[in-house]
Amino acid sequence: MxxxxxxxxxxxxxxxxxxxFDSVFSCDQPEPHKPLLNKAMRIKKPIYLKLTKLAKQKxxxxxxxxxxxxxxxxxxxxxxxxxxxxxxxxxxxxxEISSFHPHxxxxxxxxxxxxxxxxxxxxxxxxxxxxQNFDISQCGQGFKMEAKELADxxxxxxxxxxxxxNLVSPSIYVPQILEALPEALKQGLxxxxxxxxxxxxxxxxxxxxDGIIDIYMPDIKYxxxxxxLQYSLVPDYWQIVTKAVKEMQRQAGDLVINKExxxxxxxIIRHLVLPEKIAGTRKVCEFIAKEISPNAYVxxxxxxxxxxxxxxxxxxxxxxxxxxxxxxxxxxxxxGLKRFA
Ligand code: SF4
Numbered sequence: 001m002x003x004x005x006x007x008x009x010x011x012x013x014x015x016x017x018x019x020x021f022d023s024v025f026s027c028d029q030p031e032p033h034k035p036l037l038n039k040a041m042r043i044k045k046p047i048y049l050k051l052t053k054l055a056k057q058k059x060x061x062x063x064x065x066x067x068x069x070x071x072x073x074x075x076x077x078x079x080x081x082x083x084x085x086x087x088x089x090x091x092x093x094x095x096e097i098s099s100f101h102p103h104x105x106x107x108x109x110x111x112x113x114x115x116x117x118x119x120x121x122x123x124x125x126x127x128x129x130x131x132q133n134f135d136i137s138q139c140g141q142g143f144k145m146e147a148k149e150l151a152d153x154x155x156x157x158x159x160x161x162x163x164x165x166n167l168v169s170p171s172i173y174v175p176q177i178l179e180a181l182p183e184a185l186k187q188g189l190x191x192x193x194x195x196x197x198x199x200x201x202x203x204x205x206x207x208x209x210d211g212i213i214d215i216y217m218p219d220i221k222y223x224x225x226x227x228x229l230q231y232s233l234v235p236d237y238w239q240i241v242t243k244a245v246k247e248m249q250r251q252a253g254d255l256v257i258n259k260e261x262x263x264x265x266x267x268i269i270r271h272l273v274l275p276e277k278i279a280g281t282r283k284v285c286e287f288i289a290k291e292i293s294p295n296a297y298v299x300x301x302x303x304x305x306x307x308x309x310x311x312x313x314x315x316x317x318x319x320x321x322x323x324x325x326x327x328x329x330x331x332x333x334x335x336g337l338k339r340f341a
Contacts, residue, residue: 046190046214047192047211047265048185048193048213049190051212056178059208059211060175060178060181062208063175063179063208064179066174066175066204066205067080067093068081072175072202073089073171073200073202074125074201074236075088075089077089088125089123089124089172090123090140091173094145095145095173096121096123096140096144096145097122097143097145097150098120098121098142098143100153100156100157101118102118102157102161103115103117103118103166107217107263107341108341109257109261109297109341110163110194110215110217112163114160114163116162116163116194117154118166118168118196119150119157120136120168120169121142121172122137123137123138123140123142124198125171125198125200126198126232126233126234127234128198128232129231129310130309130310130316131307132307134307134308147180150184151180151183151186155188155189158190158191163192163263164191164192164194165191166196167194167195169196170195170197181212192263192264193215194214194216195209195215195218197217197219198219199221199241200237200240201240202244203243203244203247206244206247206251213251213252214252214266215255215263215264215265215267216249216252216266217268217269218244218267219269219270220241220269220271220288221271221272221279222237222238223238223281224278225238225239227279242287245267245288245292246292249292249293249296252265253267254267254295254297255268255296255339266297267296268298268341269292269297269299270299271284271298271300272304273300273302273320273324273328274304274315274320275304275315275318275319277324278316281331281332282331286335289336290336294336294338295338295339296337297339297340298332298337298339298341300328300329300332300340302320305319
């Protein structure tokens, strides 16, 4: 029988929907991830369930206020999104999403047996010219959702057995996500929220999320601002992402995985290896090991392949070679990292 890891994502999802997934998963599954739990750290429920109603209301109010002269992300465009003025990202007053569904291609502690409940938000505050989802992030494919509909989507994913709500590219929609939360709670939301971000996040916005988000999953894409400007149109990525990841670690800490192998709380850092070392893997890994934690859970990713405009921008016009990926993994180990996805 084929292992779940070897199946395509579409095949996994087909099996999930056909109710065949449990039996398939029980055979030839990858090594379970080592639990990281002690008595003091035992986690019973998502952090947002511990927050008082008043504290939640204050956070919603503070986040909504940011939309008036938009400072939701570090672009700080100052446009009035409540009046549908558009800034760099192109997002307005309502949340826009392209799809929501159980996802089986995320990191194993998020996926488990029943999938990660992904909600793909439209638009982005980065303009990566190699973006695999450029139709969503940069061409605006998606539909607007009221707060109630976003809450309904979260509940639908929970009802399908997903282990978490995985908010993909949430940085520009924090006010709308918070606005949906009271309705989702009223309907019984009780699984962790995952903040799955490109890493270009404002500290002021992250502070509002303190007490709301259980699992932060930032990318660290580049270690050099000249490269980030060239390929993602962002001049200060390294300064912003390093501060943001420190704040995420302060709030959530090292990743905690329960004895069923499911992530409950903490930080997952993604780093996509790019051709000819342009992602700055050594500097990124040394930063994580020294300034975040040597116990950080890191996904060094090998799946880069050219998409969107990348064919016109060598060396991004080719995939990463096996040798380049092996070297990146070796660099991560030399830097002192030891927990890999
Ligand atoms: S969220 Fe969008 S409009 Fe607001 S500051 Fe960021 S890029 Fe500009």
